Amino acid sequence: MLPLKNGYHCPEPSPKYRNMAKNYDESSIRVLRKLEPIQLRPGMYTRTTDPTHIIIEAIDNAVDEAMAGYASEIEVTMHRDGSASVRDNGRGIPVGIHPEENVPTVQVVFTVIHSGGKFAKDSADSSYKFTGGLHGVGVSVTNALSSRLDVRVKREGKEHAIGFADGEVVEPLNVVSTCRAKDTGTFIHAWPNPKYFDSPNISRSELEYLLRAKAMLLPGVKVTFNFETANGYDTKEWTFERGMTQYFEQMTAEEELVAPLFAGEKYLKGHEAFSDGEGLAWAIAWSAESGGGESYVNLIPTLAGGTHESGLRDVVFNSVRTFAEHHGLMQRNVKLTADDVWSRLRFVLSIKMVDPAFAGQTKEKLSSREAVRLVQSAMKDALDLWLNEHVPHATKIAELAIKLAAARSKNTKAVERKKSSGVAVMPGKLTDCEMTGADAELFLVEGDSAGGSAKGGRDKETQAILPLRGKGLNSWEVDRSQILANQEIQNIAVSLGIDPHGLEAEIDLSGLRYGRVILLSDADDDGLHIQALLLTLFFRHFPALVKNGHVYIAHPPLFRIDVPAQGKGKPPRKLYALDKDELASVETRLRQEGVREGSWDVSRFKGLGEMDADQLWETTLCPDTRRLVQVRIGDGIEQAIEAFETLMSKSKAQRRKELLTEFDAVLEEE
Structure with missing residues (x-):
């Protein structure tokens, strides 16, 4: 024991830690120099x-x-x-x-x-x-x-x-x-040295997007890629002589706008709270379909938004609400929220700050608190003036926000009524199973035909079937308060027993009726599209299900191989292959087994509806023989959000086109 003051003792360190202590000396301290x-x-x-x-x-x-x-x-x-x-x-x-x-x-x-x-x-x-x-x-x-x-x-x-x-x-x-x-x-x-990166390839699409934006923010500067x-x-070349206005017009060229573009800029001078030259430029308009936009700080794109976008959100909400109240447009029992005004706003925002602070080294999100006040100081009066000088257009903007608020209120009340009744009324299309809980499964099946086969082939005790009608709603840019207005999504939510929620929300999953939610669609392009729409729905509006590992994708086979009998003890067989590569592997194995070339018959399923109940059970429903892929949210949450934004946002149509062009080029090279 080692003596301490006041008579207290402590045990001696173990031999393991004594050795560590001996090794801890001046040479243990390393100084990193230059770029180390x-x-x-x-x-x-x-x-x-x-x-x-x-x-x-x-x-x-x-x-x-x-x-x-x-x-x-x-x-x-x-x-x-x-x-x-x-x-x-x-x-x-x-x-x-x-x-x-x-x-x-x-x-x-x-x-x-x-x-x-x-x-x-x-x-x-x-x-x-x-x-x-x-x-x-x-x-x-x-x-x-x-x-x-x-x-x-x-x-x-x-x-x-x-x-x-x-x-x-x-x-x-x-x-x-x-x-x-x-x-x-x-x-x-x-x-670039590839040893420092997961992939050695520079992103062409990201650079093109960035350089086009830089050209927009630097009117008259020629940017070449x-x-x-x-x-x-x-080679691509961009020069925006009219800067942000010209860029915004191209961005929204195929969209229906409720009111014309409002663009402007203001840089402060002699302001007690801000340095000379700090301020912003903006271009905004309200869309009839969806919102979204782009923001920049000192020409750096902030893909994850930040406090400057929060400032813009506050400005447009307060200005539109004040206009609506002043002109007597508000409806009784309808209360506007910031989401009602913001959800359909299309915008490009570029601010200049002397010392901006970002949430990360890659500068994708602005965290400077003063950015909120900067946007308010530079833009609030200008927007108020524009709304009151363009009353017919401002009225349309306010009426759109009020309409969204009314719909949100109606949906909220409908959900509350369902909760208060104490009895969950299941959708008519749902074929439920006998049990609920961790062992129960809900299959979301593409089409009524496949749904019929699934109902006949399922395990009635543990497997529920909810057929879906065709391609569903792209819910990426649909506000949470509006999502239950879609009947298909409401059926899913009611069947699950939980309400839509955000990624950051703490959600109680005690009411979840099924341990697995399994997406079952055809093994073709339309089926993959339906999967993408459903994954978008769960990631955006039911992320706790994904986060906790409740969402799965079923992989039905694309081919059936009928192998004839091979003498005594080798009866006819039915084999299945997921895709062409697996089909080739199956045929190679048959040759190795001595099965005569050409004696087997290969048929391709055009869709789940072609499978009878027994085939669907054997290939896709039976826990012992089916193939499921679990969908999880890993560490790359920001990359996942960026990917969904690129693939599902209506404002990213041009970037999707560029990605498809790149993908086609890769396929041609291969």
Whole structure:
């Protein structure tokens, strides 16, 4: 025992921990130098799913030059070898000796964390007043996570070059040629190191989307994107002379708008709470079908929104509510909420802040609290004035919000009445099972025909069947208060015994009537579409089911193989194959068994409705022979939200088209 003061004792450490203590000395303390922190923990500084974000850091340098008024052209190229390059005609990164580091300044920018021209924002001669924030890693991350990085700078009549490998200088700065004094700019060529990323591929679609947005936010600046192919370069070029207004018009070209576009901008000067130049530009309109939009902070896209979007939400809600009340448009017993006004708003919002704070290093969500007040200070009066100058249009906007509020109130009351009755009235189409609870299963089946076969082949004790009529509702952009207005979704909710809820909600699942909810659709494109719509419904409006592992996808077979008898002891057999690959494997196995080539018969199911009850039980319903895939929410929740937004949002039609084009190109190459 080791003696302590006041007579107390404590046991001696075990031999295991004594050895640990002996090993803990001065050599145990490691100091990370230069770019080692980034290379040791890259996930703390950038997104590591793929290298796209480290290329975006280089693009942002060029964008900052354009935003400061020194660059009129930005060119980005994706090369066939997996590298990417960024060129601008700005002033060029300084190349003189840094007064503190005693090495060329361009070397400092790429090798020292928290270095650059964006930290001297309070000084009168600051090069960059508005940038993407002060997390402060920038192109040093690009260099740290690249196996090779080359930089060329045109400045003061000379072209300078410097080369890096794994973050270290391998080719010191030197002058490689001369140029005209007015010919200035920076060229960065980076080869991302695949060992730091889950996938080595830079996302073409993400870069295209980003560069098009940058061009919109920099009116008059020409942005070029080159994608190298075996036959040359596929080039796209964007210039928005009218900036955000032109971009918004293209974004909503195929949508029915309730009222015309309201666009404007305001940057504050002499404001007691904000720095000179802080403010925002906006373009908004209300859609007859759905809402959604894009937001930016200092030209950085905030895909996850943030406090600036919250400020916009507050402004439009308060302005529309005030207008409706002032003009006597409100209905009795109908109370407007922010969702009623916001759910159909289409918007593009771009704010400028001196020191924005973000929720993560990739800057996808703004967390600065003052952004709410900034949006309110710059936009509130302008929107109030516009609504009162355009009374017919403002009336349509208010009436749309009131209509949504009334529908929400009606649906809420309907649900409350069902709850208060104490007796759950099941949908007429539901063929229920004898038991409920963890062992019970609800099959959501595509079509009445397949539903009939499923009813005949099911285990009546544990398996319930709810047929669905065709392709359902895309519920991604439907407000939670409106979701039960759809009869199919209401049938699902009532059958399950739980109400729609959000991802962040704490939901009581004690009333859940089934332990498994199984999606059963045809093994074709339409069936996959129905699966996507149902998965969207559960992820968006019943996420607790997915989170807790209650949702499954059934995989019915596409082929049936009838094998004739093979002599005594080998009766005829019925085999099933999920797809063409499995069919090929089954046929290979039959050949290995000595079954005569061509003696078996292969038939393809056109749909679940072609299966009789016994076949459906044997292949898809029987727990011993069926194939189920469990749907879960893993760690990549943000990526899942982004994927659903891309695939299901009406505002992302152009991006979906681009993804399909890329997918078709991959298939052609294969």
